[in-house]
Amino acid sequence: MNSPAITIDGLTKRFGAVAAVDDLSFTVAPGRVTGFLGPNGSGKTTTLRMLLGLVEPTAGRALIGDRPYRQIRRPAQEVGAALEASSFHPGRTGLWHLKALAPQVGVSTARCREVLDFVGLTEAADRRVGGYSMGMRQRLGLATALLGDPRVIILDEPANGLDPQGIVWLRGLFRSLAHEGRTALLSSHVLAEVRSTVDDVVVISNGRLVRASTLTEFEDLAVHAVRVRTPSPASFVALARERDWRIEDAPGGFRVHGVDTATVGSAAFGAGIELHELTDAGADLETVFLHLTGSPTPSMGAVR
Numbered sequence: 001m002n003s004p005a006i007t008i009d010g011l012t013k014r015f016g017a018v019a020a021v022d023d024l025s026f027t028v029a030p031g032r033v034t035g036f037l038g039p040n041g042s043g044k045t046t047t048l049r050m051l052l053g054l055v056e057p058t059a060g061r062a063l064i065g066d067r068p069y070r071q072i073r074r075p076a077q078e079v080g081a082a083l084e085a086s087s088f089h090p091g092r093t094g095l096w097h098l099k100a101l102a103p104q105v106g107v108s109t110a111r112c113r114e115v116l117d118f119v120g121l122t123e124a125a126d127r128r129v130g131g132y133s134m135g136m137r138q139r140l141g142l143a144t145a146l147l148g149d150p151r152v153i154i155l156d157e158p159a160n161g162l163d164p165q166g167i168v169w170l171r172g173l174f175r176s177l178a179h180e181g182r183t184a185l186l187s188s189h190v191l192a193e194v195r196s197t198v199d200d201v202v203v204i205s206n207g208r209l210v211r212a213s214t215l216t217e218f219e220d221l222a223v224h225a226v227r228v229r230t231p232s233p234a235s236f237v238a239l240a241r242e243r244d245w246r247i248e249d250a251p252g253g254f255r256v257h258g259v260d261t262a263t264v265g266s267a268a269f270g271a272g273i274e275l276h277e278l279t280d281a282g283a284d285l286e287t288v289f290l291h292l293t294g295s296p297t298p299s300m301g302a303v304r
């Protein structure tokens, strides 16, 4: 197996009495996109800041390749990062921002224009960042991270503020970066935002590791659900009670958890209940995520 692109080993950060990161260990495989997931305040940003040498760990190590960030000789060529989309100087244009960084990264103005083009900001290159939307700032953050053509890309909440089109774009971008053999670590507190983008997931809660696996293994934990529409809702609810199914109101029908379409279809047929829709609603990953991280599950409708 290739050696990890990122190693987090017994990493701990205490702020007074708060253990923001608590004995955290995981690795990120090279050439893959890894989602770093956890609810708000679970320690994602603090971990990334330690990885980038911006915060001193209380204990443990955070390595990029085989060394801490501060020991990397030409860091911009090794690792690119965007931690906060809102930290750009509002009076500077997008291009100006990149040009200001170019000397320390060791790239030309042409490269600044190239990355702006890559993230779809060519037309906004000469506009002041203060007038950018949140999604445009995210794109500029990405351009900043990519400026030195790094092998490892670390992004804090890159999907935040992107519209659905932007999320599709981001997905394509990460797929192409991974295809080029680059490694990406993306944090998010919303699994759904990065689900279609990542190969692997690392889930943390209260600064501790909850789970690290491939997305496929993570999906295997999820309970499947089935969507049903019927002109006889009362009979269907009675059937669900009889079978001990967990059902939930959903727009125009029900969501039945933990069963497959064949089970529901044959039971409804047996009970003489007409169905107008019977579809696999897929794995309910968000519920698994919320359960693993101990977050309260949002009510999606009355659970019967």
Ligand SMILES: Nc1ncnc2c1ncn2[C@@H]1O[C@H](COP(=O)(O)OP(=O)(O)OP(=O)(O)O)[C@@H](O)[C@H]1O
Binding pocket: 015, 018, 019, 020, 038, 039, 040, 041, 042, 043, 044, 045, 046, 047, 189
């Ligand atoms: N400089 C600091 N001083 C004191 N406490 C801090 C500091 N930075 C972070 N914390 C605390 O550490 C914990 C983890 O915060 P962190 O920002 O790393 O979480 P996060 O998972 O990135 O959250 P979010 O998804 O909201 O960005 C929180 O309780 C936070 O209040």
